[in-house]
Structures are given as C-alpha cells and as structure tokens.
Amino acid sequence: MARPTPLSGFPEWLPDGRAVEQHVLDVLRRTFELHGFAGIETRAVEPLDQLLRKGETSKEVYVLRRLQEEADGEETPSDRSEKQLGLHFDLTVPFARYVLENAGRLAFPFKRYQIQKVWRGERPQDGRFREFVQADIDVVGAGELPYHFEVELPLVMAEALGALRDVGVPEVRILVNNRKVAEGFYRGLGLDDVEGVLRQVDKLDKIGPEAVADLLVAEQGATPEQAKACLELAAIAGQDVAVVERVRSLAASYDAVTELLETGLGELGALIEAAARRAPGVVVADLKIARGLDYYTGSVYETVLVGHEQLGSICSGGRYDTLASDGKNTYPGVGLSVGVSRLVSRLLAAGLVTATRGVPTAVLVAVADEESRPQSDAVAAALRGRGVPADVAPSAAKFGKQIKYADRRGIPFVWFPAAAGEDGEPVAGPLLGQVKDIRSGDQADADAASWEPPAQDLWPRVVPAGE
Amino acid sequence: MARPTPLSGFPEWLPDGRAVEQHVLDVLRRTFELHGFAGIETRAVEPLDQLLRKGETSKEVYVLRRLQEEADGEETPSDRSEKQLGLHFDLTVPFARYVLENAGRLAFPFKRYQIQKVWRGERPQDGRFREFVQADIDVVGAGELPYHFEVELPLVMAEALGALRDVGVPEVRILVNNRKVAEGFYRGLGLDDVEGVLRQVDKLDKIGPEAVADLLVAEQGATPEQAKACLELAAIAGQDVAVVERVRSLAASYDAVTELLETGLGELGALIEAAARRAPGVVVADLKIARGLDYYTGSVYETVLVGHEQLGSICSGGRYDTLASDGKNTYPGVGLSVGVSRLVSRLLAAGLVTATRGVPTAVLVAVADEESRPQSDAVAAALRGRGVPADVAPSAAKFGKQIKYADRRGIPFVWFPAAAGEDGEPVAGPLLGQVKDIRSGDQADADAASWEPPAQDLWPRVVPAGE
Known part of the structure; x- marks a missing residue:
C-alpha cells in the first residue's frame, strides 16, 4: 500500500490537534449541561425524501447505497426511492425528526445539545469541509415556546465560547437581527418578495452595497428608492436599544411602519436589553444579518470572532415557529449551531492554541530490564489507581533512551523503580523509586502510593500557543 | 409530516439512554487515557478500494454518491471508481491508513484510542446494527512491537470494562487464544488449509461439535481422526498455565508438535501467567477462539459478560504482524474493540442500568412572575458559576406546576428566589431564597452564592437499575 494522501474536505488531526478539538468539545458540553441541556445523538442517516424537503440543500447530500444492493435483488426500483438514505447535512433536520418520533416520551420544553459529525457532498473547494463536527443547542416547545428562550440561547452559546477564551479563542460577538423587523420593513416599503430581498441583502459582505442595490432593482423589481431604504436598514447596527429607535425613524421616513415591524422591534429591543444586562458587550444588533434559511421566523444569530471578522460566522441560528409538525401538533424552537x-x-492553522502534550501520560515508568517489568507495571498501576495517567516504557532500553521516549511525547516525568534507581542503587519497596522532572532535571525519591505530579502537569492542558 | 418511525438497525436513545451511553464512553475514555492512549478520530469515509481489500467485508460497505454527481458531469465513469468513497465498517482499516499517512509525524510505539461510529450495509436483520459506536484501543510499532503489549492490551480493556461494574455492567471474562497454537497444531496434524479449518471451528458455538467434525471432513478433507483432534484442541480451556501442558500433551498424542506450536504455547503461557498475576480471574485461555479475520497472527481475544455468555463477544481483537505497510516499513500492532x-x-434492554435523571439539571429555579425572571436568571447564573447545573422555569406558572416540571424530569431541587418564597414571604438579597428537595419535601433558606446540593445529586449518575 502506497502512502495515502489526505482527502480534500475531510479534516483529520494529529493527536495534539485532536486534544485541542476534544477540549473544545468538553468545554462546550460542560457549559451546555450546566444550563440543563440534555445530550442526545441521532443516527447519521435520514430518509432522502426528508433531507430533500428544502430544495436548496439537495445538491449537498451524500446518498448511501449498499454495495451489494443490486446483487441481493431485494428491492425493486420503485420502492428503493422511498428507502433511500442520505447522510445528514446538519443536526436540525434529524432533531426535528427525533422530536416528532419521540414526542410522546419527551418533556417539553425540551432542551437538548447534540455534538456530531455532519456531511455535505460539496464539490471539493478550497476550505470547504465535506465532513465536520457541529455542536448544536436547541430548545423546542410543544405548541408554544416563550420568547425569553430567544434571549437565553445566544447567551448560553456566548458563555460556552467565552469559556474557551483562556485557551486562546478570541472574544466572540453575537450579531442579532429579527426576521419580523426585516419582513415588516420590506412589506412596509411595498416589497413583498421578502425571501428574494433577504437573499440579495445576504450578499452585502461579498459584493458590496452598490451591487446589492443593482440586484434589488434588477431581480426584485425594487425602485432605486426602495433599494436605498433596504441598504439603509442593513447599515444599522449597535449594542444598545437606541438601535430600535433608529430603525423606527428610518421606517417612518419611508412611511413603512407596519405592525409586524413593531412586533419585531419589540422583540429585538427586549433581546438587546436583556443581553446587555446579562452579558455586557457580547450581543450586537446588526440589521444586515439575513440568514439564508427560510424557516427562521424571529430572532436570527450569527457569531464572529472579534479581530477575525473576515472568517465569517462560526455559530449561527435563530427562531423557527415550526421546527416540526405532525399535523396535530406544531413544535416551535430556537437554536444555535457551532x-x-x-x-x-x-485555531490550529493560526497557531492560536496548543496542547501541552500529545499524549495523556504524565509519568513514564522506566524499565530496568525485562525481568523487572512487573515492578514497573505495579508502579504504573498504583499511579493510575490514584488518577495519575501513567505509561510503562516499551522496552528496557538504556535510561537515556527511555527519557528521550518521554521527551519526544512531552511526558514531563520519568519514574525509576526502586530496584533500579538511575544511579544503580536499589531503593527498598516495590512502589518506591525516584521520579525525574525531565524539564528541570530534578530527581527525587518518591512513593507511587502517594506521589502526585503538580496539578498543572496531571493532564495535558490546552493553552494559548506560546504559553 | 407524519410521525416518523425508527429505521431498523440504526439505534437511537432517549435522553436517559443516551446518558447511560455517554457514561460508558466517558469511563472507557478515562481508563484509556490513564493508560497513556492518545485519542484520535478519523474521517467516516475511506476510498472504496481500501475498504474492499479484504474480500469478505465487501458486502457490508455503504458506498457514497453525491446526489448531484451525474448532473455536475465532473467525473467520467472511469475515474469515478478510484474516487469512490464508502463509510468505514470498523476503526482498524482507517487507523491503518492514518498510521501510514502520518507515519513521519507519529511517535512509535503509538498508543491510540478511537471512539466513533461505524456502518455496515447489512441486510436488515433482527438485532444487527447497521450503525453503531465502537471504542478501540491499539498500539502499533514501527518495524517491531514487543510481545508484552499482547498481555497489556486485554488487561487495559478488562480494567475499562471493570470500571463499569459499579453501574451494573456484569463482570467480564476475556477469552484468549493464540493463532500460532492453532496453526502449529493443525499443520502438525497435516491440515495445511489453516484458514479453512479455523473457519469451521469458529462455527462450534452455532452448530455444535458433531456438525463441525462433519464439515472438517467434508470441506477441509480432514480424516475423522484429524477432525477429532481439532475438536479436542477446541475443548481445552482454563485459567492457569496447566492449559499449556494439556495442549502439548494432546499434540504429542497425535504426534503433532511443531516449532510454531511451541512458540505459540510460550506466548499463550506468558499471557496467562502475567494476566493471572495482574488481574486474577479475568483472562481465560480458550482454545476454540478462532476469530474470523485473517490478519491476526498471534494472540486473539474475545470477551463475554459473565452470566450472559449467550450474548456473544462484546469486545474482540488480537495481534497482527502487519497492521499496515507502505512497502518500506511494516507496522505490527495489537488491539481490541468494544x-x-x-x-x-x-444493558438498557435488560434493565440492568439506569440514569438517575434524564437532564443534567440539579436545580430548577422557579419564576414568580415574568417581571422577576431576571432574579431567577441571576440565581441560576450564580449556581452555574460554582458548577451546579441549573435551569430556570420556562414560565411563571403556579409553583405547583413548576414543581411538577422538575419532578417530571427528575430534577431533585427547586429554588424559590428571595422575592417570592413559596410561602409568599419575601427574603432579602437577590441570591437568597429557599430550596426545596422535592423528593423529601424539605425546604430551607439558602444562598445561591454558597449553597450546594449533596454530591450524589450534583450531576445525574448512572447506576444499577433498581438502586
């Protein structure tokens, strides 16, 4: 087998990169759980017809086929279409299905987090992942869902991402808007193809305001004045409730105040006010946030890393009045996805974050000769029994080589069992020995029944690079 | 959308089932890390030609196709075959590829654990999973790998599974054999189609000794006496090294002692001896263990739950001299997979294990009225800030209803903020209030800046059912 090469779009990390990813996942999970979100996992596949319910995503789906399917002859072409399975491209579609499937056995409002891989059958392009991990939080109600969850969910995510700041993740800022504000404003202007207008406004960052204005006129049939109004709305942003007044004045100047706009402004104002109180500086109203997906009906969120805004949103979501519906019941929800x-x-590419070592091991127990390996095993077992990650040298090489083994992996301590102190002097007792901090060279007598490494060396830590 | 139904072979759990699974994964991970195994993840897909290198597994592969592949016209049929991707059906094939791909950047011997989903495109059959989670540990060397790892790896797995005993997982027993013993014995008998004989012997539990003997004669061309010898070997089992002598005597009685058999018996004896010393009673030699896969070259392992042997092996693996090879280097390894x-x-179906609650929340903070929600939010934030998982009631319903909300989810404590003690008496200070243990009904003054639930109530625990 020749040396394989990476597959474009399918990222994999070396052990120290995976340690960073695992730390990020652990921190997110802990924050979600502190807020009472229950963890679930859904299967990786959904029936193709469910995945294709939203036309726009159809080109991104990976369809599954059993290699021996035809050979088995168990399915006729006509029923195969029903049974066809595809890999999920997000965690929202499977969650909606899970809620419907288990509605009778879940307690609503149901708060769940879900951390899983998703797949998108994109054409390979620079920087586009075809397999990636998403971490989602959603709360879903049966029939109704109070507005305050639209305030809480982005704050939970801000807290989760904020908990990563001490490992070098930049400060986050959550940009919020409200679909009712945009829709109310456009309708007030007389632009009724709200989806179409949002789709053009969504291109602002890519093509700039002039090109968007041209598109609004050419594609949406807007007058130049209507297009100008749309751009003026999109230019409004700010951290305090004054934003609400600015939008209201703008709408009034175009005689475009509607009931829907007022409802949206009420919600947006409440969100900004509560966010400013509970997490000052984190949430910013930004009226150009549109979000492509058509199921959002209230608040919409995007998240940028401060100082790295050009990277785009790392965490998005919003409120949807109908996450799922089984005809009898409707399940509204609000959620965000990182x-x-x-x-x-x-983080890895920018060299912002690193793991203090690529293996969990804090202590390598040296082996003087293969006959005394049981003694080294006993020392390692004693250390592990007290929660100290320990490994035993793979061979009874010269101690210098065993120290190099530890050094190469970033293992901070090497233990020399009693019968074979590095100086050749045996020390009494099977769990007695000497432990060397290979960074400082310090070596001291120690008892595996009680010795502990300093807390910061016990487990690998993820830290800002350069620390 | 009608209420969806589960897909056969794709298991999913409700939140309390997922809590059990998550606990199992956490315990496995912690044990693996205490032993110095580094965690990695590989992508879910591999090139189809790599997945099909072992013919036997070909029918189990799910092949991927981008829904718009043909429409794009980017690939001609001839090059598509090369690029075709399938979902991995185990974690060994991807790990071997990962080792080759990153050989220059890994330190050998490389110890890794890997916990991921795998997929098998099986025909739907009762009890067969088409998507499931595996947890693997392997150690792989560059060029060589000392024998002692064949002793250590099953003991690590035994420790990991043993750490689950206090949540109700039955005791495990690891059944070991050595491919060299079987092969040396068969060749000594004059049976050279070792794979074929192993394949028949592997059916013992299913079809019984007489049918296996018939197959050995009919399919492998064995004489009745050779078949009898194979069955006698397969009947040998035991916890101490006397097993080695029994095999040797049996071989001598058939004049079937070979050098390979002696090598294998030496290894098997060493494994049993070391295992008896380090983890008495866990490892049992069982000469009928064959393992279907043809790449094992030394020790082979299966694991049964004591008292539930009929469930079959829950954890299997072995030693392979060539996990991977790039022509220049060969990478031998040994590993097990749960x-x-x-x-x-x-565990769930047998009702052996349960989670103390289906949500992480330890405390539900009640809301007296929507105006005072900020106070409840502040109490919850103070609790979370000290690591106590807390949730806030979704609506300012009657307190009785809020208590029922907690009760339904198994949340043990309800907090009544100061301004609205359950008796209507306001208590001073925003973080002061009363906390009620809804199981006992006990209610007492408390300060969210210092109050903690009893340790056993802080997080949901996974416990033997009925506890």
Whole structure:
C-alpha cells in the first residue's frame, strides 16, 4: 500500500490537534449541561425524501447505497426511492425528526445539545469541509415556546465560547437581527418578495452595497428608492436599544411602519436589553444579518470572532415557529449551531492554541530490564489507581533512551523503580523509586502510593500557543 | 409530516439512554487515557478500494454518491471508481491508513484510542446494527512491537470494562487464544488449509461439535481422526498455565508438535501467567477462539459478560504482524474493540442500568412572575458559576406546576428566589431564597452564592437499575 494522501474536505488531526478539538468539545458540553441541556445523538442517516424537503440543500447530500444492493435483488426500483438514505447535512433536520418520533416520551420544553459529525457532498473547494463536527443547542416547545428562550440561547452559546477564551479563542460577538423587523420593513416599503430581498441583502459582505442595490432593482423589481431604504436598514447596527429607535425613524421616513415591524422591534429591543444586562458587550444588533434559511421566523444569530471578522460566522441560528409538525401538533424552537471543525482548524492553522502534550501520560515508568517489568507495571498501576495517567516504557532500553521516549511525547516525568534507581542503587519497596522532572532535571525519591505530579502537569492542558 | 418511525438497525436513545451511553464512553475514555492512549478520530469515509481489500467485508460497505454527481458531469465513469468513497465498517482499516499517512509525524510505539461510529450495509436483520459506536484501543510499532503489549492490551480493556461494574455492567471474562497454537497444531496434524479449518471451528458455538467434525471432513478433507483432534484442541480451556501442558500433551498424542506450536504455547503461557498475576480471574485461555479475520497472527481475544455468555463477544481483537505497510516499513500492532452500542442496548434492554435523571439539571429555579425572571436568571447564573447545573422555569406558572416540571424530569431541587418564597414571604438579597428537595419535601433558606446540593445529586449518575 502506497502512502495515502489526505482527502480534500475531510479534516483529520494529529493527536495534539485532536486534544485541542476534544477540549473544545468538553468545554462546550460542560457549559451546555450546566444550563440543563440534555445530550442526545441521532443516527447519521435520514430518509432522502426528508433531507430533500428544502430544495436548496439537495445538491449537498451524500446518498448511501449498499454495495451489494443490486446483487441481493431485494428491492425493486420503485420502492428503493422511498428507502433511500442520505447522510445528514446538519443536526436540525434529524432533531426535528427525533422530536416528532419521540414526542410522546419527551418533556417539553425540551432542551437538548447534540455534538456530531455532519456531511455535505460539496464539490471539493478550497476550505470547504465535506465532513465536520457541529455542536448544536436547541430548545423546542410543544405548541408554544416563550420568547425569553430567544434571549437565553445566544447567551448560553456566548458563555460556552467565552469559556474557551483562556485557551486562546478570541472574544466572540453575537450579531442579532429579527426576521419580523426585516419582513415588516420590506412589506412596509411595498416589497413583498421578502425571501428574494433577504437573499440579495445576504450578499452585502461579498459584493458590496452598490451591487446589492443593482440586484434589488434588477431581480426584485425594487425602485432605486426602495433599494436605498433596504441598504439603509442593513447599515444599522449597535449594542444598545437606541438601535430600535433608529430603525423606527428610518421606517417612518419611508412611511413603512407596519405592525409586524413593531412586533419585531419589540422583540429585538427586549433581546438587546436583556443581553446587555446579562452579558455586557457580547450581543450586537446588526440589521444586515439575513440568514439564508427560510424557516427562521424571529430572532436570527450569527457569531464572529472579534479581530477575525473576515472568517465569517462560526455559530449561527435563530427562531423557527415550526421546527416540526405532525399535523396535530406544531413544535416551535430556537437554536444555535457551532461549526466546531471550522473553529478548531482555524485555531490550529493560526497557531492560536496548543496542547501541552500529545499524549495523556504524565509519568513514564522506566524499565530496568525485562525481568523487572512487573515492578514497573505495579508502579504504573498504583499511579493510575490514584488518577495519575501513567505509561510503562516499551522496552528496557538504556535510561537515556527511555527519557528521550518521554521527551519526544512531552511526558514531563520519568519514574525509576526502586530496584533500579538511575544511579544503580536499589531503593527498598516495590512502589518506591525516584521520579525525574525531565524539564528541570530534578530527581527525587518518591512513593507511587502517594506521589502526585503538580496539578498543572496531571493532564495535558490546552493553552494559548506560546504559553 | 407524519410521525416518523425508527429505521431498523440504526439505534437511537432517549435522553436517559443516551446518558447511560455517554457514561460508558466517558469511563472507557478515562481508563484509556490513564493508560497513556492518545485519542484520535478519523474521517467516516475511506476510498472504496481500501475498504474492499479484504474480500469478505465487501458486502457490508455503504458506498457514497453525491446526489448531484451525474448532473455536475465532473467525473467520467472511469475515474469515478478510484474516487469512490464508502463509510468505514470498523476503526482498524482507517487507523491503518492514518498510521501510514502520518507515519513521519507519529511517535512509535503509538498508543491510540478511537471512539466513533461505524456502518455496515447489512441486510436488515433482527438485532444487527447497521450503525453503531465502537471504542478501540491499539498500539502499533514501527518495524517491531514487543510481545508484552499482547498481555497489556486485554488487561487495559478488562480494567475499562471493570470500571463499569459499579453501574451494573456484569463482570467480564476475556477469552484468549493464540493463532500460532492453532496453526502449529493443525499443520502438525497435516491440515495445511489453516484458514479453512479455523473457519469451521469458529462455527462450534452455532452448530455444535458433531456438525463441525462433519464439515472438517467434508470441506477441509480432514480424516475423522484429524477432525477429532481439532475438536479436542477446541475443548481445552482454563485459567492457569496447566492449559499449556494439556495442549502439548494432546499434540504429542497425535504426534503433532511443531516449532510454531511451541512458540505459540510460550506466548499463550506468558499471557496467562502475567494476566493471572495482574488481574486474577479475568483472562481465560480458550482454545476454540478462532476469530474470523485473517490478519491476526498471534494472540486473539474475545470477551463475554459473565452470566450472559449467550450474548456473544462484546469486545474482540488480537495481534497482527502487519497492521499496515507502505512497502518500506511494516507496522505490527495489537488491539481490541468494544461494541459500545451493542453493550449499551443490552444493558438498557435488560434493565440492568439506569440514569438517575434524564437532564443534567440539579436545580430548577422557579419564576414568580415574568417581571422577576431576571432574579431567577441571576440565581441560576450564580449556581452555574460554582458548577451546579441549573435551569430556570420556562414560565411563571403556579409553583405547583413548576414543581411538577422538575419532578417530571427528575430534577431533585427547586429554588424559590428571595422575592417570592413559596410561602409568599419575601427574603432579602437577590441570591437568597429557599430550596426545596422535592423528593423529601424539605425546604430551607439558602444562598445561591454558597449553597450546594449533596454530591450524589450534583450531576445525574448512572447506576444499577433498581438502586
């Protein structure tokens, strides 16, 4: 087998990169759980017809086929279409299905987090992942869902991402908007193809305001004045409730105040006010946030890393009045999703974050000769029994080589069992020995029944690079 | 959307089942890390030609196709075959590829654990999973790998599974054999189609000794006496090294002692001896263990739950002299794999294990009225800040209803903020209030800046059912 090469779009990390990713996942999970979100996992596949319910995503789906399917002859072409399975491209579609499938056995409002891989059958392009980890939080109600969850969910995510700041993740800022504000404003202007207008406004960052204005006129049939109004709305941003007044004045100047706009402004104002109180500086109203997906009906969120805004949103979501519906009941929800792989790959590529070592091991127990390996095993077992990650040297090489083995892996301590202190002097007792900090060279007598490494050396830590 | 139904072979758990699975994964991970195994993840897909290198598994592969592949016209049929991707059906094939791909950047011997989903495109059959989680540990060397790892790896797995005993997982027993013993014995008998004989012997548990003897004669061309010898070997089992002598005597009685047999018996004896010393009673030699896969070259392992042997092996593996090879270097390894989904589904189905609650929340902070929600939010934030998982009631319903909300989720404590003690008496200070243990009904004054639930109530615990 020739040396294999990476597959474009399918990221993998070396052990120290994976340690960073695992730390990010652990921190997110802990924050979600502190807020009472229950963890679930859904299967990786959904029936193709469910995945294709939203036309826009159809080109991103990986369809599955059993290699021996035709050979088995068990399915006729007509029923195969029903049974066809595809890999999920997000965690929202499977969550909606899970809620419907288990509605009778879940307690609503149901708060769940879900950390899983998703797949998108994209054409390979620079920087686009075809497999990546997402971490989602959602709360879903049966029939109704109070507005205050639209305030809480982005704050939970801000706290989760903020808990990563001490490992070098930049400060986050959550940009919020409200679909009702945009829709109310456009309708007030007389632009009724709200989806179409949002789709053009969503291109602002890519093509700039003039090109968007041209598109609004050419594609949406807007007058130049209507297009100007749309751009003026999109230019409004700010951290305090004054934003609400600015939008209201703008709408009034175009005689475009609607009931829907007022409802949206009420919600947006409440969100900004509560966020400013509970997490000052984190949430910013930004009226150009559109979000492509058509199921958002209230608040919408995007998240940028401060100082790295050009990277785009690392965490997005919003409120949807109908996450799922089984005809009898409707399940409204609100949620956000972090693109963990994208975040981790940026942290690693930018050299912002590192793991103090690539193996869990804190102590390598040296082996004087193969006959005395049981003694080294006993020392390692005693250390592990007290929660100290320990490994035993793979061979009874010269001690210098065993120290090099530890050094190469970043293992901070090497233990020399009693019968074979490095100086050749046996020390009494099977768990007695000497332990060397290979960074400082310090070596001292120690008892494996009680010795502990300093807390900061017990487990690998993920720290800002250069620390 | 009608209520969806589960897909056969794709298990999913409700939140309390997932809590059990997560606990199992956490315990496995911690044990692996205490032993110095580094965690990695590999992508879910591998090139189809790599997955098909072992013919026997070909029918189990799910092949991927981008839904818009043909429409894009980017690939001609001839080059598509090369690029075709399939979902991995185990974690060994991807690990071998990962080792080759990153050989220059890994330190050998490389110890890694890997916990991921795998997929098998099986025909739907009762009890067969098509998607399931595996937890693997392997150690792989560059060029060589000392024998002692064949002793250590099953003991690590035994410790990991043993750490689950206090949540109700039955005791495990690891059944070991050595491919060299079987091969040396068969060749000594004059049976040179070793694979074929092993394949028949592997059917013992299913079809019984007489049918296996018939197959050995009919399919492998064995004489009745050779078949009898094979069955006699397969009947040998035991916990101490006397087993080695029994095999040697049996071989001598058939004049079937070979050098390979002696090498194998030396290894098997060393494994049993070391295992008896380090983990008495866990490892049992069982000469009928064959393992279907043809790449094992030394020790082979299966694992049964004591008292539930009929469930089959929950954790299997072995030694392979060539996990991977790039022509220049060969990478021998030894590893074991636990079928986590199968284990968890059995624990749940048999009602052996349960989670103390289905949500992480220890404390539900009640809300007296929507105006005072900020106070409840502040109490919850103070609790979370000290690591106590807390949730805030979704609506300012009657307190009785809020208590019922907690009760339904198994949340043990309800907090009544100061301004609204349950008796209507306001208590001073925003973080002061009363906390009620809804199981006992006990209610007492408390300060969210210092109050803690009893340790056993802080997080949900996974416990033997009925505890």
